[in-house]
Amino acid sequence: MRTAARVQAAIEILDAIAASAREGGAPADSLFSTAMRERRYAGSKDRRAIRAYVYDAIRAVRSAPVSGRAAMLALADGDPELAALFDGSAYGPAPIAPDEPRAETGLAAQALIDLFDSLVGEDEYGAMLDRASLDLRANRIKAAAADLAAHFPEGEAIAGVPDGWRLPPETAAAQHAAYADGAFEVQDAASQYASAALDAAPGQAIVDLCAGGGGKTLAIASLTGDGSDILACDTNRARLQQLPPRAERAGATRIETRLLNPGQELDMLAEWRGKADRVFVDAPCSGSGTWRRSPELRWRLTPARLERHLADQAKLLAIGADLVAPGGKLLYAVCSIIAREGRAQVDEFLKQNPGWTADGGYLPGGIGRAAGHGFLLTPAHDGCDGFFLARLTRAC
Incomplete structure (x- = not known):
């Protein structure tokens, strides 16, 4: 041409x-x-x-x-x-x-910029559209970060992520034989921080309420050495169907998938109510933290779509909380830098649920900034996708 x-x-x-x-x-x-x-x-x-x-x-x-x-x-x-x-x-x-x-x-329409968390300054705007690096996560069930260093010597370690390895954008890592063997996954550092923040441990009963294709489910399985029972749920059949073959490749043997019908989630999770040691709620959101990878998301967000996301987030927080056992923990996460999707959602949840408290100290030193009862990660400050995380504990 x-x-x-x-x-x-x-x-x-x-x-x-x-x-x-x-x-x-x-x-x-x-x-x-x-x-x-x-x-x-x-x-x-x-x-x-x-x-x-x-x-x-x-x-x-x-x-x-x-x-x-x-x-x-x-x-x-x-x-x-x-x-x-x-x-x-x-x-x-x-x-x-x-x-x-x-x-x-x-960067975006001014009405959208006005929704950003107050921590995000104009000096951070450029990094939000830079090309993202390719981050890998070693699968502890089969490999270690040192193996990634040997396979990809052109990369570098990711701060605060013991299993992470960073490569230049668009590196063809998924074509490596070690990927087919399940030694690693392609996963942005922000998702790795979030998975680790759940504080999962072997022997626990864990629910990933919005598992999608299972990236964070597999990270949790890796962190526990395939030592915990994990229920991975979603309402999207096509996305959830991606998880079983990925789990088989990763050697994760204790993951169960469950397709949920919208509006019937609690009924379909009846046996888990008040029983889960850990619940991960990676809620659907604007995706404003992922513009480096999907810049057209700036073109998609409308006030009506944002309101639908906010309603879904509040609903999923409530469902997730209902599954947590006394003394258990819930991690709420959105790949967003919009305050209403992050700190405001958690503020309202804690206001409505006095039996819950917000944790602190679950991110590596220097990673994230305190945002209300949670933490905000951004490309400029943390070198990863924009994320809001909040870990909450249910009273015993």
Whole structure:
């Protein structure tokens, strides 16, 4: 493909991504893959170049643009070489007209920025859209962090994560034979901090209430040396079905999965009520802490969608608390830097549940900042995805 044709392809893909963001449809990665399947004539170099154009535009533009062309023009205004490709050549974009609309650039819409936790300063904004490193977690059931160092000598240890190893962005670690053997998982440091903060131990009964594909479930199994019974739950069948084969590969033999019907969670967990030593509530959220990996999430969040997340979080906190045994602990986590999803949710929970207290001291030194009754992690401060964590203990 000619370079101009690559730009036009990126514009068309951005059209689909912007429309999907407004409608709450498929994510950008999925749409990009579909677009490339439809363009079988595009070679590997073409695909890499088109992807770079698409994601550079997504990172630059603060909210869903009126068109993919408007997004690319916003990039072209600061890149004369890119602007020159709008030349009207065959399969390329039409020449730029002086009065054409440009998408607005920046971190996010101001109304969204205003929702950030007060700990997040303007000096942190740039790191929120930087390309993320590739973090690995050694699976203690089969391997150790020293093995990761041997397999990937170009990496480095992650502060405060004994099983973690950090590699440059887009390293093809999952193609290594050790991955197929279950020696490690790809997992951001923030998720590793969260899994460790649960304070799980062998012999405990543990519930992962929002397990999804099981990344943190497997981390908990690793931390306990496959020594605890873990119930992994979710309402999304497709995501939960990913866990059993992952657990088999990891050698985690004591994980049970349970698909829950929305609105019937407590009934379907009746035998666990008041019995769990540890409950992990990794609640659905805005994903505002993961913009480094999924920058189009800035284009997706609307007031209505945020309100739905807030309602789900409060409901899941209540369900999780009902499962915890006296003296047991619940870890609430969201990959968000929005205060209403983090500290405000825990403040309200503790107000409504006087028999619970907030723990402290469960993160490594220097990691996270106190945010109400929990801790906030951010890319700039902690070198990982943005997360809010709060560990709560039920009175005996």
